[in-house]
Amino acid sequence: EDTLEEEPVMYIGLDSHGLVNTAPRYPVDTLLDLCTGSGVQALVASRYASQVTGIDVNPRALRFARFNAQFNNISNVTFIQGNLYQPLGKQRFDIIIANPPFVASPEQALRFRDGGDNGEIVLAEIITRAAAHLNANGRLHIVTDLVDVADYQRKLQHWWQGEPTDSLVLQTADRDAMLFAVPHVHQAFGQRFHDYNTELANWLDNLQQMPQPVAINFGYILIHCHTDKTRPSSYYTRTIHNPSQPIDTQVGDYFRQRQLINAPETQPLQLTINPHIRFRVDSDTCGITTDITLFSPTSAYYTHYQIDDTVFQTLQAIATRNISIVSSADIAKQPILLDLLHKGVLSLHKTSSFATSDTSIINLQASQPTSISGDCKSAPSPSAIQEQATATTPTCLSSYCR
């Protein structure tokens, strides 16, 4: 039975689509979908996990989720009502996936949206208690607003209560307080101007009460436990376009590359350029190169990167196989090479032997700026790889549900 007075069930939003497109799809036995809502994440996961459990506090959401499972003829998903991990006892899973209420909000009008004043009440609890519900080598995949994205390494260290992990935070573009608040305050019908202004002021005040001025980003937190006691936890953050097409393979590759970077020095590794990547070289009227840009016309996993000439030459050498076989020790000495690997521009693959002619890598130091007289501009900036922000961040339509 369904009545209009009950709280709304979350629509399939850009965050729902984004998590479906971003979370790596490893074939596993068990998967937990926290905050399941309509069940969208659980139902997609039922294709790669043998047994899926979906949990939500909202009983109406569970009716929608069960209907959606039946409608799609999916029988390996169980939906349970409850507060996060509470109905599970000590049960553990191979993957936990979550799209929690994550909006930093001065109100609790919508349970699927409002995540407390700083947006992190449910998020923090999910991460803090995750390790107790994950199997060895377990994985946690979350979509969320990122309140003060620069602080997430510290936040994750504080929240996470388990074994070492590799953590990847994917961010889109920052929204300032106004850009963030307006879509949440706007109502589709019957809103008086005075009420709109009062509500907007509440939302802006809420953000101003935070310890320091924040920009609110949107993105994904991906945490993979690892059992290699010889290496510590790692953290990396990078910019993507919010994906409307799958990027789960590239995200999965990031974690595989993390392991290869730590391969024994005796393991020969082949270095290749990701086939999605293209170069664009811009010159001024004097024929002097002004910008070299790396980009992908097809994959939302990449933004644009400005690179300097040294990096460009090295990438060309890799593309033409003049440099291809390396060891993990070579990589460790080269922060720029590491950054290109973490950004997915380069990939490592295990190979059988070192070929002596292949083993040297150009020393990838950032080059000095070249000053050029006359009207022509100077050569590309000395900073080796500049990641450019994406143009947009998904906007919430939740105010239409009120």
Ligand SMILES: C[S@@+](CC[C@H](N)C(=O)[O-])C[C@H]1O[C@@H](n2cnc3c(N)ncnc32)[C@H](O)[C@@H]1O
């Ligand atoms: C942003 S929606 C996500 C819905 C769906 N997973 C998706 O990706 O579209 C958040 C969901 O979390 C549920 N929720 C909020 N607080 C919760 C809690 N403490 N425990 C379980 N579910 C919760 C809400 O009822 C809502 O369905």
